[in-house]
Amino acid sequence: MPFPGELLAIDGALLVAGAWLAIGIAGIAVLHDIRIVARVLFPVSAALSLALAGVALAALPGSPQVAVLAIGLPDLPFHLRLDALSAFFLALLGLASAGISVFAGGYFRQGEGTPPGLLCLHYHLFLASMAMVMLADDAYAFMVTWEMMALASFFLVTTNHRIAEIRRAGYLYLLVAHVGAIAILLCFGVLQANTGDYTFANMRAQAHPPFWASCAFLLALFGFGAKAGIVPLHVWLPEAHPAAPSPVSALMSGVMLKTAIYGLVRVNFDLLGSPLWWWGVVALAAGLATALFGVVFAAAQVDMKRLLAYSSIENIGLIVVGLGLAIIFSAYAMASLAALALTAALYHCLNHAFFKSLLFLGTGCVLHATRERSLGKLGGLMRFMPWVGWTTLVGVIASAGLPPSNGFASEWLLLQGFLFTGELPNPYLRMLVPVFAAGVVLVAALAGYVMVKFFGIIFLGRPREDRLAQAHDAGALERIGLAWLTAGCVLLGLFPVAVIEVIDPVTAALVGRGLAQGGSAGTWLLLAPVSDQRASYSPVLFLLMTAAIVVVTFFLVRRFYHGRLRRAAPWDCGFPLQTARMQDTAEGFGQPIRQIFEPFYRMQRELPSPFDAEPRYRVSVEDPLWGWVYLRIAAATEAASRWVGLLQRGRISIYLLYSFITLVALLFLTQA
Amino acid sequence: MNLEGILAQLLAMAVALAGAPLLVGWVNQCRAWLQNRRAPPLAMPFRTLHKLFWKESVVAHDASPIFRIAPYIVFGCMLLAAMIIPILSTNLPLAPAADAIALVGLFGIARLFISLAAMDIGASFGTLGARREMLIGFLAEPAFLMVLFTASLISSSTSLATTVSSLGHREFAILPSLGFAGIAFMMVSLAENARVPVDNPATHLELTMIHEALILEYSGRHLALLEWAAALKLFAYSCAGIAIFFPWGIAEARDHVALLWALPVLAAKLALGGLGLALIETALAKMRIFRVPEFLATAFLLGVLAILVHLLLGA
Numbered sequence A: 001m002p003f004p005g006e007l008l009a010i011d012g013a014l015l016v017a018g019a020w021l022a023i024g025i026a027g028i029a030v031l032h033d034i035r036i037v038a039r040v041l042f043p044v045s046a047a048l049s050l051a052l053a054g055v056a057l058a059a060l061p062g063s064p065q066v067a068v069l070a071i072g073l074p075d076l077p078f079h080l081r082l083d084a085l086s087a088f089f090l091a092l093l094g095l096a097s098a099g100i101s102v103f104a105g106g107y108f109r110q111g112e113g114t115p116p117g118l119l120c121l122h123y124h125l126f127l128a129s130m131a132m133v134m135l136a137d138d139a140y141a142f143m144v145t146w147e148m149m150a151l152a153s154f155f156l157v158t159t160n161h162r163i164a165e166i167r168r169a170g171y172l173y174l175l176v177a178h179v180g181a182i183a184i185l186l187c188f189g190v191l192q193a194n195t196g197d198y199t200f201a202n203m204r205a206q207a208h209p210p211f212w213a214s215c216a217f218l219l220a221l222f223g224f225g226a227k228a229g230i231v232p233l234h235v236w237l238p239e240a241h242p243a244a245p246s247p248v249s250a251l252m253s254g255v256m257l258k259t260a261i262y263g264l265v266r267v268n269f270d271l272l273g274s275p276l277w278w279w280g281v282v283a284l285a286a287g288l289a290t291a292l293f294g295v296v297f298a299a300a301q302v303d304m305k306r307l308l309a310y311s312s313i314e315n316i317g318l319i320v321v322g323l324g325l326a327i328i329f330s331a332y333a334m335a336s337l338a339a340l341a342l343t344a345a346l347y348h349c350l351n352h353a354f355f356k357s358l359l360f361l362g363t364g365c366v367l368h369a370t371r372e373r374s375l376g377k378l379g380g381l382m383r384f385m386p387w388v389g390w391t392t393l394v395g396v397i398a399s400a401g402l403p404p405s406n407g408f409a410s411e412w413l414l415l416q417g418f419l420f421t422g423e424l425p426n427p428y429l430r431m432l433v434p435v436f437a438a439g440v441v442l443v444a445a446l447a448g449y450v451m452v453k454f455f456g457i458i459f460l461g462r463p464r465e466d467r468l469a470q471a472h473d474a475g476a477l478e479r480i481g482l483a484w485l486t487a488g489c490v491l492l493g494l495f496p497v498a499v500i501e502v503i504d505p506v507t508a509a510l511v512g513r514g515l516a517q518g519g520s521a522g523t524w525l526l527l528a529p530v531s532d533q534r535a536s537y538s539p540v541l542f543l544l545m546t547a548a549i550v551v552v553t554f555f556l557v558r559r560f561y562h563g564r565l566r567r568a569a570p571w572d573c574g575f576p577l578q579t580a581r582m583q584d585t586a587e588g589f590g591q592p593i594r595q596i597f598e599p600f601y602r603m604q605r606e607l608p609s610p611f612d613a614e615p616r617y618r619v620s621v622e623d624p625l626w627g628w629v630y631l632r633i634a635a636a637t638e639a640a641s642r643w644v645g646l647l648q649r650g651r652i653s654i655y656l657l658y659s660f661i662t663l664v665a666l667l668f669l670t671q672a
Numbered sequence B: 001m002n003l004e005g006i007l008a009q010l011l012a013m014a015v016a017l018a019g020a021p022l023l024v025g026w027v028n029q030c031r032a033w034l035q036n037r038r039a040p041p042l043a044m045p046f047r048t049l050h051k052l053f054w055k056e057s058v059v060a061h062d063a064s065p066i067f068r069i070a071p072y073i074v075f076g077c078m079l080l081a082a083m084i085i086p087i088l089s090t091n092l093p094l095a096p097a098a099d100a101i102a103l104v105g106l107f108g109i110a111r112l113f114i115s116l117a118a119m120d121i122g123a124s125f126g127t128l129g130a131r132r133e134m135l136i137g138f139l140a141e142p143a144f145l146m147v148l149f150t151a152s153l154i155s156s157s158t159s160l161a162t163t164v165s166s167l168g169h170r171e172f173a174i175l176p177s178l179g180f181a182g183i184a185f186m187m188v189s190l191a192e193n194a195r196v197p198v199d200n201p202a203t204h205l206e207l208t209m210i211h212e213a214l215i216l217e218y219s220g221r222h223l224a225l226l227e228w229a230a231a232l233k234l235f236a237y238s239c240a241g242i243a244i245f246f247p248w249g250i251a252e253a254r255d256h257v258a259l260l261w262a263l264p265v266l267a268a269k270l271a272l273g274g275l276g277l278a279l280i281e282t283a284l285a286k287m288r289i290f291r292v293p294e295f296l297a298t299a300f301l302l303g304v305l306a307i308l309v310h311l312l313l314g315a
Helices: A007-027 A036-060 A084-107 A118-137 A139-160 A164-191 A200-205 A210-228 A235-245 A246-271 A277-300 A304-331 A335-372 A384-397 A406-419 A425-457 A467-472 A476-494 A497-510 A539-560 A586-596 A623-643 A654-672 B003-034 B044-054 B065-084 B100-118 B124-155 B160-169 B176-192 B220-245 B256-283 B287-315
Strands: A067-070 A078-082 A567-568 A602-606 A618-622 B059-060
Touching: A007 A036, A007 A067, A007 A078, A007 A118, A007 A586, A007 B044, A036 A084, A036 A210, A036 A476, A036 A497, A078 A084, A078 A118, A078 A139, A078 A200, A084 A118, A084 A335, A084 A497, A084 A567, A118 A139, A118 A246, A118 A497, A139 A164, A139 A235, A139 A246, A139 A654, A164 A210, A164 A235, A164 A384, A200 A246, A200 A467, A210 A277, A210 A335, A210 A618, A235 A246, A246 A335, A246 A497, A246 B256, A277 A586, A304 A406, A304 A425, A335 A384, A335 A406, A335 A425, A335 A476, A335 B160, A384 A406, A384 A425, A384 A476, A406 A476, A406 A497, A406 B100, A425 A586, A425 B003, A425 B044, A425 B124, A425 B160, A425 B287, A467 B160, A467 B287, A476 A539, A476 B100, A497 A618, A539 B065, A586 A618, A586 B124, A586 B287, A602 A623, A618 A623, A654 B059, B003 B044, B003 B065, B003 B220, B003 B256, B044 B220, B059 B065, B059 B220, B065 B100, B100 B160, B100 B220, B124 B160, B124 B176, B124 B287, B160 B220, B176 B220, B176 B287, B220 B256
Parallel strands: A567 B059
Antiparallel strands: A067 A078, A602 A618
């Protein structure tokens, strides 16, 4: 026990969670006063996020701390533990939510459906429960806080509950979340190995036979996969993310999906002990399928938030690919390579939290300024909303995985991990893994296509509707939030070695080795995971050189020639009658991808004939898995219910007969 | 970082800046000869660049700053790419800044900016070009990376300098993996440099152009920078091909005689390569845009095959 007055990091984290709850309750007290909620409560909450991030970063290199909270059922207290893995994800939560909360202060306004105070309660309950999920050290605390997180986010998704479509999206989310929760519960049931002790410490101590360990792995992949959006459990994600208000989408996509990754890492690398190699192959296959599916569907979307939701599925896929690679390496006791792959996955978690939050917040600004979510009605916003435009551009570069952004740094590490698979002892794996690498590269390149479509159609070109010219830029609090996340994207990309040093204690605790141990990650300037002969990348040098060439060229051109510029109408091969409607639409931009990946989609096209007086073109792209998997499950459930329904005759005598038969049957059983 | 390295780096930059337009001029000359036309002078691209730099830039009313900075960024990326590929010497102080994967990223960021700039005006051809450029990009980029990965696996390093010196020191043998990778590389570089059979650098026919559609709205110094960048890209790709598949005659550190020899050797290799490119462009016809995915998917599969062959046969 610590002395009174001496606070441990875990107490600090708990205090922040408690303060978030207090802010939520304060929100109830000022239920309809949007000014206090937005201008006071949300900025204070952002400061708390920063405090949490500071506490977590301070606790990261230290030894694990434990605490017991006597809440809940008698004799079932909450066991809490703050180790390196928890601290990393808490830091992620704090850093990302700091920007999102400040932005939310400027974003939420009257008339979102739910009163602002209640929204504030849901929001902070969501934050606090995510923090508690990462602190939980027994299955009971984990499941309670996990459910709290699911419910809080359900209420946030259905903020605009007057729209039937949003209620439907919320219901689907709740359903999939609970199917996943059942699998997680079963997974913990397997992990406690009939001891009846559900603390994680006990699970860690058990030696799991391969069959039960594999069961636990598959249940965890299913359960956490439902939350993370691994194919085919992703269906809720493209419905729920666009339905939620943008800061909530940012929080769900940037942070909540990472709690599922946290759970996967916790179970696979911490609770389960040494993994089997085929788990890694399963994770790799699931991750790659998810990533490909996400990016191919993102390319076909015409709604900007749905596009980002599918892009989140893609990124989760890449993270799971990294985890799968780490599992394979650690199954063969190749600790330093496992550390490389795990570092890449965790680094990508952090990066995705920043750039996807940034992009979702950007769409929030666009949504508020134009009341339009459909890409086909936007365009040219760069001129009216420069602040949002430039910050989003940084997010777009990061999301496309291009240097020197943070998205590139983690993908670079992941590809390095793939290039080492030649050292695996299993020959089949040696052949299989490069094929996966090819898939990852394809996904990364397609992400570039998606991001050009996203940014180009919203922010560039000419406005496709006249009223877009009245679009206003982000407000002051919104700008702070956007700037924070943008700075995060830039700094995380420029100083990868510093980030890796932060992640190091996590991999050291989980796979027994850190990437930066012994200075093998390179100097602050040069990222070189093994040796600089083998591979190296220096984002700072990269950026400086490109910038230097750009600046020198700029001045040399002016020195030797001139800087004259004339503004004129666009040329466009001399066509005189140009309208904004002649630009490529979102459907048009996605057309090559739709054509190449046609078997992936379920497409319905409505083409006009040459003689139509009012020609109409319509194309809808749907998820084939919805028909293949979900509708079939629903049909089977309905058929089963119909059979059960035959029992219900609605006559009291028949029900009495059932009771009588049951009694007789029970008597027979007890007799025998 | 030593003085010798800095000098080698500056030499590489000068060679790239001067050699790139010359390479384009040489390809044009060869093509004209093969097609029984009178050839323009070798230094014609320089004259074009000079003329364009003197002209004033006309920019559309609606253009955002992205349109105006994109040519500089594209030029910067291409010059950096041409500088970090070891063509004369493997002793380059800048080389550790970007390895093979970052090289592909460098081409990727140039592609992103040129596509965004094309969409910026809001004219119909610009977005069409951007869409097609990204289509080619997302297929060619992985294929190129697969080629580089094959070389990386053979030399167990993604660092370009290490790859080239270890490939150069290898005993001469035709590796089947490098054979597959070579075919894939040729297909990718035709597509990436907007050459027949994927695109035609000499056309402005609206419905078929890709690269020209992207830069349709540019004029004056911006166009000059983009043309120079395109020449640098061709130069960088040619040098990458030379460095991976014909790495002989590239100087190592502290080898001054070899550095002197490296320049004529490089010129000879580039001249042969340019002649080959002109032959391909004369012999083949341009394909429909929707045949291009098949073409590039073939290149991608060949690249994957190259890696598999290397891992299976160890060769």
